[in-house]
Amino acid sequence: MANLISDRPARLQVDPNSIADDDKPPQTGTSFNIWFLKWSGGDSSSKNYVKSKFRLNVKKDSGSTRAPSNSPICLFFARGCCYKGPKCNYQHRLPSSTKHSNIPTQDCFGRDKTADYKDDMDGVGSFNRYNRTLYVGGLNSISNNKIENVLTKHFQEFGSIDKIRVLYDKGCAFISFKTEEEAQFAKEAMQSQSLDDDEILNIRWASEDPNPHAQRQEQRRLEEKALETVKQLLSQVEEKENKRRKVTVEEVEEEYEGEEESVKLISAPPAALPQIGATDPSSSSSSSFFSGNSLAELKSIRRKILLPTPSPVLKESKVELKDMLAYDSDD
Amino acid sequence: MSSVNFKSGEEVDEYPDICERCLGTDRNVKMLKQNNGAECKTCSRPFNVYMWKPSISVKKHSKTIICLTCARARNCCQSCMFDITYGIPLDVRDAALKMAGISNGTPILTATKNKEVKAIMADKLESKFKSQEEEDESSRNQEAARDILTKLSQKLNESSPKFLTSKSDRREHSSANIKDLKNVDISKILSKLPFNGVITPPPADESVTSFFIFGINDDLPQYVINEYIQKFGKVKNLTIVHRAKAGFITFIDRKSAEAFASEINLVGRNKNKATPGILVLDGKYPTRVCWGKPKPLGVTKEEHSKLSLVVTKVLKQLAEKDKKFEKTSRLESSSNSSSSSSNGARKVNERKSQAVGRKAKNEDTKYKTLSTDFEL
Numbered sequence: 001m002a003n004l005i006s007d008r009p010a011r012l013q014v015d016p017n018s019i020a021d022d023d024k025p026p027q028t029g030t031s032f033n034i035w036f037l038k039w040s041g042g043d044s045s046s047k048n049y050v051k052s053k054f055r056l057n058v059k060k061d062s063g064s065t066r067a068p069s070n071s072p073i074c075l076f077f078a079r080g081c082c083y084k085g086p087k088c089n090y091q092h093r094l095p096s097s098t099k100h101s102n103i104p105t106q107d108c109f110g111r112d113k114t115a116d117y118k119d120d121m122d123g124v125g126s127f128n129r130y131n132r133t134l135y136v137g138g139l140n141s142i143s144n145n146k147i148e149n150v151l152t153k154h155f156q157e158f159g160s161i162d163k164i165r166v167l168y169d170k171g172c173a174f175i176s177f178k179t180e181e182e183a184q185f186a187k188e189a190m191q192s193q194s195l196d197d198d199e200i201l202n203i204r205w206a207s208e209d210p211n212p213h214a215q216r217q218e219q220r221r222l223e224e225k226a227l228e229t230v231k232q233l234l235s236q237v238e239e240k241e242n243k244r245r246k247v248t249v250e251e252v253e254e255e256y257e258g259e260e261e262s263v264k265l266i267s268a269p270p271a272a273l274p275q276i277g278a279t280d281p282s283s284s285s286s287s288s289f290f291s292g293n294s295l296a297e298l299k300s301i302r303r304k305i306l307l308p309t310p311s312p313v314l315k316e317s318k319v320e321l322k323d324m325l326a327y328d329s330d331d
Numbered sequence: 332m333s334s335v336n337f338k339s340g341e342e343v344d345e346y347p348d349i350c351e352r353c354l355g356t357d358r359n360v361k362m363l364k365q366n367n368g369a370e371c372k373t374c375s376r377p378f379n380v381y382m383w384k385p386s387i388s389v390k391k392h393s394k395t396i397i398c399l400t401c402a403r404a405r406n407c408c409q410s411c412m413f414d415i416t417y418g419i420p421l422d423v424r425d426a427a428l429k430m431a432g433i434s435n436g437t438p439i440l441t442a443t444k445n446k447e448v449k450a451i452m453a454d455k456l457e458s459k460f461k462s463q464e465e466e467d468e469s470s471r472n473q474e475a476a477r478d479i480l481t482k483l484s485q486k487l488n489e490s491s492p493k494f495l496t497s498k499s500d501r502r503e504h505s506s507a508n509i510k511d512l513k514n515v516d517i518s519k520i521l522s523k524l525p526f527n528g529v530i531t532p533p534p535a536d537e538s539v540t541s542f543f544i545f546g547i548n549d550d551l552p553q554y555v556i557n558e559y560i561q562k563f564g565k566v567k568n569l570t571i572v573h574r575a576k577a578g579f580i581t582f583i584d585r586k587s588a589e590a591f592a593s594e595i596n597l598v599g600r601n602k603n604k605a606t607p608g609i610l611v612l613d614g615k616y617p618t619r620v621c622w623g624k625p626k627p628l629g630v631t632k633e634e635h636s637k638l639s640l641v642v643t644k645v646l647k648q649l650a651e652k653d654k655k656f657e658k659t660s661r662l663e664s665s666s667n668s669s670s671s672s673s674n675g676a677r678k679v680n681e682r683k684s685q686a687v688g689r690k691a692k693n694e695d696t697k698y699k700t701l702s703t704d705f706e707l
């Protein structure tokens with residue numbers, strides 16, 4: 001993956017001066033949003049589906065920007081319409097080639113998720129469910145039996161596809177990716193795009209699969225991940241060192257709405273005051289687990305655990321003909 | 332943990348639950364507190380928002396997005412919602428705890444969508460936490476955490492992951508569907524699929540650059556197949572229908588296709604060259620691969636399900652054929668030391684190619700018997 005990251009500067013996807021006035025869609029809202037090329041506000045229920053004017057070309061458009069390698073990805077890059085190019089403060093790369101550490105409360109573009117999905121399953125998504133699957137609606141010419149291949153071709157550009165399930169009678173498909181970040185990116189990159197014909201895709205988050213087989217599968221995947229995580233956690237315990245940290249809390253009295261500008265104003269005057277309130281993390285409940293005598297105990301657990309665990313690779317390499325025979329008959 | 336109010340100099344009894352990772356790498360963290368500054372994203376009650384910069388170089392402020400009560404109910408960070416003790420996602424943690432036989436007793440506020448109910452539940456939780464505070468909580472927590480890890484490590488030590496959710500009981504799954512599948516006719520689809528194909532020799536028709544792949548396990552991700560086949564050349568088409576356990580791979584040119592075929596042939600999983608080659612992906616997913624042009628795999632759920640049953644049946648038959656072949660070739664080699672198993676394979680292939688015309692007729696009847704087998 002590392003060699004995917006080129007040092008070439010990001011390409012300018014759109015010339016800001018090139019957006020002509022008559023390209024603007026008819027006014028349906030109260031203000032024109034240059035990013036979405038849509039009028040926003042007003043009646044949101046009457047979404048009109050217009051084919052996107054832009055489309056990301058991963059090979060041509062990816063490149064370095066002003067953003068550090070751990071910053072979120074540029075949403076407009078994904079949509080193919082960032083006019084900042086190399087001067088952008090967000091990354092112009094695929095999720096699989098960034099070092100952006102995703103936290104469950106935000107998507108790969110740094111947008112805040114909500115507790116529940118929107119009623120139409122559109123939007124940023126929920127932090128209560130790890131969702132790797134997209135609903136793709138608006139498929140045409142679905143009967144030609146090549147739709148799996150067409151979907152693979154178009155969506156594979158943005159991430160690793162786990163599974164594609166086409167509902168031929170309903171004209172839609174479910175596409176699962178390896179990770180949620182890849183799904184987030186593909187959702188933005190393919191929204192309102194066309195496949196090989198002139199259809200306009202309508203992409204949403206997939207609801208939970210009610211099929212018991214699929215649920216068991218998801219449960220098993222989670223358990224395997226949990227096992228892996230616990231093993232990693234135990235191996236990290238030894239390296240964990242206690243750091244001392246000073247935390248000061250300052251109360252804001254006046255009401256304010258905005259985020260960054262207003263915060264700067266408020267934080268400016270008291271900066272001259274001395275900082276009080278030193279705290280030692282080893283006494284806080286949040287880090288108590290890795291401190292003191294529990295550390296020694298964990299080390300001994302770790303030694304126990306790392307040695308006897310049988311390597312799964314060894315077993316796997318012994319797949320033989322009888323496994324083909326046994327395939328599906330005993331599970 | 333004690334912290335001090337900036338203005339009054341008094342001790343603040345509330346301190347946000349924020350994990351080390353969110354606090355950042357700086358030794359000194361300065362926070363802004365806004366009393367009742369936002370609505371908690373989980374329970375929708377107003378809560379005290381904290382804002383800080385994880386490091387000087389970061390432009391965007393980090394902030395808490397859920398209230399302290401909700402964070403404590405799930406033992407997570409108020410900002411990133413990772414588990415505050417272990418720094419791992421909550422669903423992963425809950426799965427680990429469940430595997431260790433420890434349920435986390437605190438109710439999860441996601442059970443309802445009703446805002447008011449959520450707020451009432453959160454109020455109750457808050458008073459519960461307050462009464463608990465009188466006990467010596469930090470030492471209790473520490474014990475609990477140690478207990479959890481010890482139990483988990485014991486589970487991990489118990490050989491392999493047999494406590495994982497078992498793979499689906501497909502017998503139950505399929506028997507429930509067999510009745511519905513009785514009237515589904517897929518003989519047209521089956522008659523075109525090259526279940527009797529081979530991986531070597533390549534077809535005489537040079538324009539064929541595609542393969543039929545079947546026996547695809549539902550757990551085998553498409554990207555694993557894609558990553559593997561890309562080693563041999565550019566892939567023109569990839570159609571994988573998991574529900575039918577089958578798919579097609581088309582390379583852009585014959586050279587890549589032949590490279591792919593000879594790799595499967597050389598790996599040598601399958602000594603019997605009269606049956607489709609065996610390709611084991613990701614070390615644990617065996618599939619059968621043979622030359623064949625892309626054909627329809629059906630469109631309805633029922634057609635796919637029925638096709639997958641046939642695939643399972645064919646896999647068993649092929650495995651039995653291979654077994655028989657190995658037995659006879661072993662006998663041959665013991666009686667005649669110069670004739671190796673590969674020699675035997677060649678013989679079979681010769682016999683096969685002579686009987687091509689005959690085979691085409693046989694195929695149809697064979698699949699008819701196959702499908703009647705499933706009409707129980």
Ligand SMILES: [Zn+2]
Nearest residue numbers: 074077082088
């Ligand atoms: Zn950008």
Ligand SMILES: [Zn+2]
Nearest residue numbers: 371374398401
């Ligand atoms: Zn809350």
Ligand SMILES: [Zn+2]
Nearest residue numbers: 350353408411
């Ligand atoms: Zn955090």
